[in-house]
Amino acid sequence: MNNKPLIILTGPTAAGKTKLSIALAKAVNGEIISADSMQVYRYMDIGSAKIRPGEMQGIRHYLIDILEPTMDFNIVMFQEYAKQAIEEIYAKGKLPIIVGGTGFYIQSVLYDIDFQESDEDTALRAELESLAREKGPGYLHDMLKECDPKAAEAIHANNIKRVIRAIEFNRQTGKRISEHNETEREKKAAYNSCYFVLTDKREKLYANIDKRVDIMLNDGLVDEVKRLMDMGCKRESTAMQGLGYKEIIEYLEGGITLDEAVYRIKRDTRHFAKRQLTWFRRERDVIWIEKEQFAYDDEKMLNYMLKQCEKIK
Numbered sequence: 001m002n003n004k005p006l007i008i009l010t011g012p013t014a015a016g017k018t019k020l021s022i023a024l025a026k027a028v029n030g031e032i033i034s035a036d037s038m039q040v041y042r043y044m045d046i047g048s049a050k051i052r053p054g055e056m057q058g059i060r061h062y063l064i065d066i067l068e069p070t071m072d073f074n075i076v077m078f079q080e081y082a083k084q085a086i087e088e089i090y091a092k093g094k095l096p097i098i099v100g101g102t103g104f105y106i107q108s109v110l111y112d113i114d115f116q117e118s119d120e121d122t123a124l125r126a127e128l129e130s131l132a133r134e135k136g137p138g139y140l141h142d143m144l145k146e147c148d149p150k151a152a153e154a155i156h157a158n159n160i161k162r163v164i165r166a167i168e169f170n171r172q173t174g175k176r177i178s179e180h181n182e183t184e185r186e187k188k189a190a191y192n193s194c195y196f197v198l199t200d201k202r203e204k205l206y207a208n209i210d211k212r213v214d215i216m217l218n219d220g221l222v223d224e225v226k227r228l229m230d231m232g233c234k235r236e237s238t239a240m241q242g243l244g245y246k247e248i249i250e251y252l253e254g255g256i257t258l259d260e261a262v263y264r265i266k267r268d269t270r271h272f273a274k275r276q277l278t279w280f281r282r283e284r285d286v287i288w289i290e291k292e293q294f295a296y297d298d299e300k301m302l303n304y305m306l307k308q309c310e311k312i313k
Contacts, residue, residue: 004090005312006191007097008106010035010280011198012273013049014208016291020198021099022057023302028097028309031060031089033082035100038242040078041069043231046216046224047244062088069239070232074161076115079108103279112190113181124171128164143167150178161238189285192312196305197280198289209269213244213262222248222258243269 007030009021025032034040038048042065045052050064062085067073082098086109089096098106107113132140141157144166151166169177199205225248233240235249244265251261280286287308294300 003192005095005309006086006110006193007095007309007312008110008193008195009097009099009198010101010103010106010196011289012205012276012280013101013269014205014212014273015198015200016208017099017101017198018049018051018055020298020301020305021097022055022059023298024305025059025097026057027302027306028095029093030095030097031092032062033085033089033096033098034061034063035078035082035098035102035105036063037073037078037102037105038239038245039064039100040067040073041065041071041239042067043069043228044224044239044242044245046219046221047242047248049212049216069228070237072238074238075105075108078105079113079115082109101276103276103283106195107283110189110191110193110195111187113187124168125164128167129160132160132164137163140164140167147171148176148178151176154178159241160236161241193285194305194309194312195283195286196289196308197283197286198291198301199277199280200291204291205273206270209273210266213266213269216244217262222252225249225252243272 007024007028009017009024011017021032024030034051036048038044039050040063041048044050051061063078063081066081082105086096098109100106108115128140131143137157137160140160140163141152141155144155144163145152147170148166152163155162155166157163166177169175169180173180200208221244225245228240228245229249229252235246235253240246240249247256247261247264247268250256251258256264287305289301289305291301294304
């Protein structure tokens with residue numbers, strides 16, 4: 001482990017991380033690295049609940065608006081970009097703060113996970129992709145269940161890329177990706193970190209999610225997705241796998257009504273928040289910030305976090 005400090009602020013979607021992260025960055029002379037698989041894309045502002053320039057209050061943000069929506073993005077790229085950003089922030093004499101809800105992304109940096117990028121077997125990948133198209137994601141997911149039941153439990157059937165990656169890993173190395181990831185999880189943290197998880201009572205969280213989806217619709221989510229489709233984004237594009245995007249595409253293609261799309265976005269975002277919390281509960285050394293215990297007082301939460309941060313300076 002190097003003794004360099006790193007702050008992490010994560011938690012389920014709609015918990016209020018953005019506002020708190022700005023106050024924290026100002027207080028510790030920090031800069032923010034976004035741990036979000038959708039905010040890396042330009043033109044995807046509404047559906048990804050991207051922080052607006054006015055909300056940044058002069059705090060530099062990394063890994064936001066760095067890719068075209070037609071491009072691929074994955075965890076290996078995130079890890080590489082995030083490490084570069086961390087070094088850049090240290091070079092300025094500032095503190096890096098990773099903010100976002102993608103737990104696996106955060107873990108990849110904190111524990112410096114080795115993804116063992118095996119040689120790409122394009123024939124195998126093409127075969128698996130074609131199976132997914134012909135027989136549907138469920139068929140592929142069943143294949144994963146057979147070779148790596150634990151990975152199948154952790155990866156949603158619709159996340160075709162990760163399902164394929166897990167099957168590939170098994171075929172190429174003879175090992176299970178779930179076991180490889182488990183071993184990597186046992187590693188010591190690569191930084192002297194403060195790992196905060198901001199959360200709220202489930203019913204409040206769910207009400208915030210529903211409200212946020214309604215605001216996205218009012219702000220023009222449908223038009224945003226239309227523009228992205230005009231730019232060449234297909235339903236299977238990595239960028240279009242984000243919650244809110246794939247459902248609106250299905251509506252625009254005539255597969256479902258707008259009401260059905262909105263219902264699915266709200267339902268699936270609630271499920272996603274639940275999965276995020278399950279993930280964070282499994283993590284080691286996290287410091288929970290339960291909003292109710294701080295009487296929803298931002299200043300109290302911030303002061304508590306600052307006290308914890310003194311231990312890593």
